[in-house]
Amino acid sequence: MEVWDGISDARIHFSASDIGLDENTQGMSRITENINLQRGLLRYLSTMPDLHLIDKTKMTSIVREHEDAGGWPLVHLDNSKILRARLLIGADGFNSPVRKYAQIPSYGWSYDTQAIVATMFHSPRGPLQRPNTTAYQRFLPTGPIAFLPISPTASSLVWSIRPHIATAIMASSLSVLARMINAAYRLPHDSLQYLYNRILEHQNAGTPISVDEVIEEVEFRERAHGIDTTSAYSSSHTMENTVENQGVPPADSEMLPPLVTSIQPGTVASFPLRFNHTETYIGEGRGSRTVLVGDAAHTVHPLAGQGLNLGLADAECLARVINNAVLSGSDIGTHASLLPYTQERYFQNHKMMSVFDKLHKLYTTSFGPIVQARSMGLEVLNEFDTVKAAIMLNAGSQPRQNEASLRSTVFNLAGSALETASGVKKAADLTRGAVGSMVMNGIQQWMKTSRPGQSS
């Protein structure tokens, strides 16, 4: 994984070998398309004879049964059936109807950021290069752009950007999007800003920008910045760049993702980004016999691609807790049966969520001292293998060997490294004065005052 700062270009390189995994056979994370994950899960469920799956059915409402009858949740379906739930698990996403029924308060804010997702096609890496197994993330002041490899010629995009720019880009053609992705990985931020403005102008005039105009603008900007056309930072020769005529790749080619040649139609979508965490995961009183998992309980910034992973960890824990309750003959719908689930997951999720939130805030600013400090942070971090390992572990990687001990030593490190100004303070402490205390105070002040929604 390559991560770098969009303003200062400070870089950090993560690799599987940093956490004792074999680069080629294990890797540090795996990217799985949702459709394959769902297919696998459905296949597994079909092996369970006692499980009754009701699909193509919507829940229309949840009503609490009369107190004397037990006060269990009654789930009304659009096929006019009613299910009486001993335990109603709300795995129903961000707008969770179960959470509303349980009246579990949730707090959070929106990031004034939209995420564009898409599947991108590109040429395969050449024989002299690493295979397409590296993720690339560039932190721009408008939000991070992430490139996640799927196959030698396809990768997945998660591009967080201001909503109005996202709308304008989405309204343009797929080839404009492809060009803009390449530019977003390569051009300096002020040039990108200029390109966004051109796209917005066209959008406001009611005529989406043409791909030729984008190419022209990009070429002009590259010349202005003195980017050599043989460099990997040049995107103007995109389309001719096939394996055959590639020859020896530019020296800097692996610093950047491969050039995107096209976007798979029908894969482009965009989502508003928000941070949300409920006050608890277990319904009580009039909302008893309910429990929340996944996005129903917490929504995170996808900059670390962790939303689903947090939810899967919830599900694993809840299944274990329910299993224990069944073994002791407990009623699995009760607060006492479910308590170990919240105890295990709530703080864990909260810790991870604040890390992502702070990273987002830290990187969506171009405020000078912070850029300086965070760049130093990145460069210092790059040298500290344990800290890097910690970050990766938290970003979903699971070392298979010796997991328990690695986790325990490394988790705390990660917490302390990232929770205070995202590693900057830690790195500063480690290097004793490499970052002046004035800068540190400035950052801490800024972290404190940056309010929800005002993250830039």
Added chain:
Amino acid sequence: MLPSRLLRSTVNAAEISFFSRLSSQWWDERGEFAFLHQMNPVRMQFIRQKLLETACDEDETVSQNILKGLQVLDVGCGGGLLSESLARLGARTVGIDASEPNIEIAKHHASTDSRLSENLSYMHTSAESLLSQSRRYDVVCSMEVLEHVDNPALFLSTCAQLLKPSGHLFLSTISRTPLAYFLTIMMAENVLRRVAPGTHTYSKFIKPSELVEFFQSYGSCPWIAPSAAQPTRTEAEVRGIVYNPLSSSWNLAPRDAWAATECNYMFWVRKPAE
């Protein structure tokens, strides 16, 4: 047969009216009986463990559902916290209590869960009056009751007689130690008010050693060999249960853990085969 002077009741009227007044609270997990709710999984764990262990010793074909099909009596069942768990694991469970409102609450609560109906029944009666019936049980449980009865010796021998040969008796109660006084009366009732004041009477607390002694001298064929200082693993067992306020959960203390039986503890003893 018991000497006639012992044929009194174990029911203490003041205790029963005290619990009857609180009866509506039984199923409020955060209410008066929160501690019992939290303790329940640990009691069940101990019961299952002990039954599995003895079954393994005897080389029976042991299944995970060790309680399935067993005849189980829960004496002083209150709102039925333990009875429901036993029934859910397949035990043919009878819950009895000296307080009528408790039995009403227990019956009503069980009626809201259709899975319970086939294995669970309740009766408003005392253990003594069950002696006249012929039914005997594989397992008799009495959780947090011993410290509330009159004449505990009579109570224990009644429970003992209700067992089939080789049957299992499980008790949980509070020891009579300064620590127990401090935790259960001083802190829980008077300082923290977690439990209604008046729930416990110190002099009624019974020490584990007193239970062991009782079964060492019980009847013509003692359940625990009188000579040994400690009962063997196949005769009886005392296990402390300790509260962890950080996770608000109870845990079964390891065997022979120091001071673990100074306060709340579980006791198991097995009736000899005839």
